[in-house]
Amino acid sequence: MHPALSIILFTTSSGAGYGLLFLLGLGGAAGLLPTSRGFGLAAFALALGFVTFGLVSSAFHLGHPERAWRAFSQWRSSWLSREAVAAVATYLPALLLALGWTVAGDLSGPWRLVALLTALGAATTVFCTAMIYRSLRAVPRWHSPWTVPGYLLLALITGGAWLLFLLYLFGETPPTPLLHGMPSAVIAAWFVQTAAWRRADRAAPVATVESATGLGPPGSVRLLDPPHSEANYLLREMAFRIGRRHAAKLRRVTVVSTFALPLAIGLILPFVNRLTALPASLLAALSMSLGVVVERWLFFAEARHTVTLYYGARSV
Amino acid sequence: MTSLPTPAERAGGKSLALLIDLDTCVGCHACAVNCKEWNTGGRFGPLSDRDAYGARPEGAWLNRVHAFETGEEEAGRTVYFPKNCYHCEQAPCVTVCPTGASYKRAEDGIVLVEEELCMGCGLCAWACPYGAREMDPLAQVMRKCTLCIDRIYNEELEEVDRVPACVLTCPAGARHFGDFADPASEVSRLVRERGGYAVMEEMGTAPTARYLPPRVRPRETLAAVEAPEPTDTPGRFLAWVDRLLSG
Numbered sequence: 001m002h003p004a005l006s007i008i009l010f011t012t013s014s015g016a017g018y019g020l021l022f023l024l025g026l027g028g029a030a031g032l033l034p035t036s037r038g039f040g041l042a043a044f045a046l047a048l049g050f051v052t053f054g055l056v057s058s059a060f061h062l063g064h065p066e067r068a069w070r071a072f073s074q075w076r077s078s079w080l081s082r083e084a085v086a087a088v089a090t091y092l093p094a095l096l097l098a099l100g101w102t103v104a105g106d107l108s109g110p111w112r113l114v115a116l117l118t119a120l121g122a123a124t125t126v127f128c129t130a131m132i133y134r135s136l137r138a139v140p141r142w143h144s145p146w147t148v149p150g151y152l153l154l155a156l157i158t159g160g161a162w163l164l165f166l167l168y169l170f171g172e173t174p175p176t177p178l179l180h181g182m183p184s185a186v187i188a189a190w191f192v193q194t195a196a197w198r199r200a201d202r203a204a205p206v207a208t209v210e211s212a213t214g215l216g217p218p219g220s221v222r223l224l225d226p227p228h229s230e231a232n233y234l235l236r237e238m239a240f241r242i243g244r245r246h247a248a249k250l251r252r253v254t255v256v257s258t259f260a261l262p263l264a265i266g267l268i269l270p271f272v273n274r275l276t277a278l279p280a281s282l283l284a285a286l287s288m289s290l291g292v293v294v295e296r297w298l299f300f301a302e303a304r305h306t307v308t309l310y311y312g313a314r315s316v
Numbered sequence: 317m318t319s320l321p322t323p324a325e326r327a328g329g330k331s332l333a334l335l336i337d338l339d340t341c342v343g344c345h346a347c348a349v350n351c352k353e354w355n356t357g358g359r360f361g362p363l364s365d366r367d368a369y370g371a372r373p374e375g376a377w378l379n380r381v382h383a384f385e386t387g388e389e390e391a392g393r394t395v396y397f398p399k400n401c402y403h404c405e406q407a408p409c410v411t412v413c414p415t416g417a418s419y420k421r422a423e424d425g426i427v428l429v430e431e432e433l434c435m436g437c438g439l440c441a442w443a444c445p446y447g448a449r450e451m452d453p454l455a456q457v458m459r460k461c462t463l464c465i466d467r468i469y470n471e472e473l474e475e476v477d478r479v480p481a482c483v484l485t486c487p488a489g490a491r492h493f494g495d496f497a498d499p500a501s502e503v504s505r506l507v508r509e510r511g512g513y514a515v516m517e518e519m520g521t522a523p524t525a526r527y528l529p530p531r532v533r534p535r536e537t538l539a540a541v542e543a544p545e546p547t548d549t550p551g552r553f554l555a556w557v558d559r560l561l562s563g
């Protein structure tokens with residue numbers, strides 16, 4: 001599948017934003033996060049900034065962005081519509097919580113409910129994003145049980161990495177559950193990613209050129225002539241191919257920068273002073289964000305669509 | 317409304333689609349050309365192109381003719397494979413559409429895109445396993461086979477012309493159009509008699525359209541076609557001529 005920059009930026013940036021919102025909501029409700037105004041302002045600015053940047057860049061993928069509002073209408077059947085509804089609905093509690101955090105400076109009582117709603121909205125939105133891909137049978141690489149946990153965990157750990165950095169930036173001590181939970185979450189995300197790749201590499205084909213044409217009986221089917229001599233929408237959108245060698249290299253980049261390096265940093269963070277922790281946590285957040293962009297690029301570039309069976313692919 | 321019609325709503329409705337005879341198709345692309353022609357000027361047009369007369373022309377077509385080879389040695393053959401929307405009963409392209417632009421009609425099963433609603437996200441084209449949807453490069457809305465809905469119900473046209481443009485134009489008579497829900501229809505009869513089949517059903521799409529498989533030619537016929545030998549036992553008249561001439 002064509003790795004469109006607008007969609008890669010959308011899913012990675014909004015993923016980090018919703019991950020951060022989720023942790024702010026959960027941590028806020030549990031009273032684990034500092035209620036200082038500066039921290040609140042910076043945290044929500046970053047989270048909503050990520051989310052908004054992502055949503056805006058996704059609009060660049062549309063042929064008619066001015067009709068995007070119509071996407072709120074089909075939530076009964078469409079995961080993309082559900083995602084749109086969840087994304088916009090999450091702004092309400094998130095903005096309210098930002099207000100409470102920075103103006104009221106109080107996260108008790110009803111604010112706790114607002115915080116929980118923010119966390120719920122953030123998680124729901126990422127879940128819907130993942131389901132858009134998970135539900136497409138025509139792309140077996142995406143139609144996988146690992147797609148949803150992968151999206152959720154990557155959003156969670158990128159959000160967590162940025163939260164750690166913000167806490168150190170404002171001279172706060174990160175709460176123990178976050179400090180200790182991060183490495184486990186990174187390991188879980190690493191595991192899911194590895195499992196997703198293994199499945200993609202080993203799964204039996206779901207469709208073949210024989211099943212796509214029904215011409216199998218006399219023997220194997222070969223494409224003799226394509227239907228058109230120039231490129232078309234289908235080929236540009238769905239027949240993107242990446243060399244195996246490049247894919248292997250980019251997978252290693254993903255592993256090191258998304259998982260290995262941030263994990264190593266996460267493990268030493270509890271034992272270093274703030275002067276070291278601040279740049280280290282920034283490095284972890286940046287490295288992880290970059291790694292997720294590479295991972296998402298591969299998520300598209302490595303995925304093969306069944307339409308390629310009509311253009312020379314033997315199986316998908 | 318991108319929820320598919322419920323079985324109750326579909327009950328009694330037609331299942332209109334195409335039936336393509338892969339035995340007779342000669343791969344002339346006339347159907348594709350006439351499809352483009354009608355649909356660029358018809359109710360759903362234009363069906364645009366980019367750089368149409370330049371070095372790299374590219375545009376939206378609703379019908380594409382692929383060519384495959386199958387079988388080995390003397391059993392091998394070339395099969396032309398026209399492909400357009402199969403108007404699936406469980407159309408995944410419809411349910412994924414976030415705007416309500418894509419829908420399946422309850423009364424005849426035709427899958428359509430309402431252009432004014434489409435935001436050009438392209439998700440429906442990803443959802444179709446067959447590549448039956450293409451984005452219009454200029455209008456930036458999704459295009460697909462409409463079964464020439466602006467012909468088949470068009471009372472301005474003569475009765476005989478109320479068929480899809482591709483069916484009307486096929487010089488080999490390889491394309492049929494009809495109601496697959498009606499067991500008495502011509503398409504249903506052909507499917508029964510010739511073993512009509514749907515493609516990539518493992519995608520759960522329940523396509524309505526069918527293909528008729530290439531007929532299997534008996535070996536003797538093939539051999540006879542390949543090597544027409546002069547016959548050793550001429551008829552009585554030829555034998556008489558033969559004798560006369562050699563005498």
Ligand code: SF4
Pocket residue numbers: 400401402403404407408409410427443444445446447448449460521523
């Ligand atoms: S062939 Fe493709 S575009 Fe047509 S109804 Fe089926 S899934 Fe939709």
Ligand code: SF4
Pocket residue numbers: 412413414415416417418429433434435436437438439440441457458
């Ligand atoms: S491209 Fe148009 S018809 Fe297709 S899913 Fe998007 S809005 Fe719906």
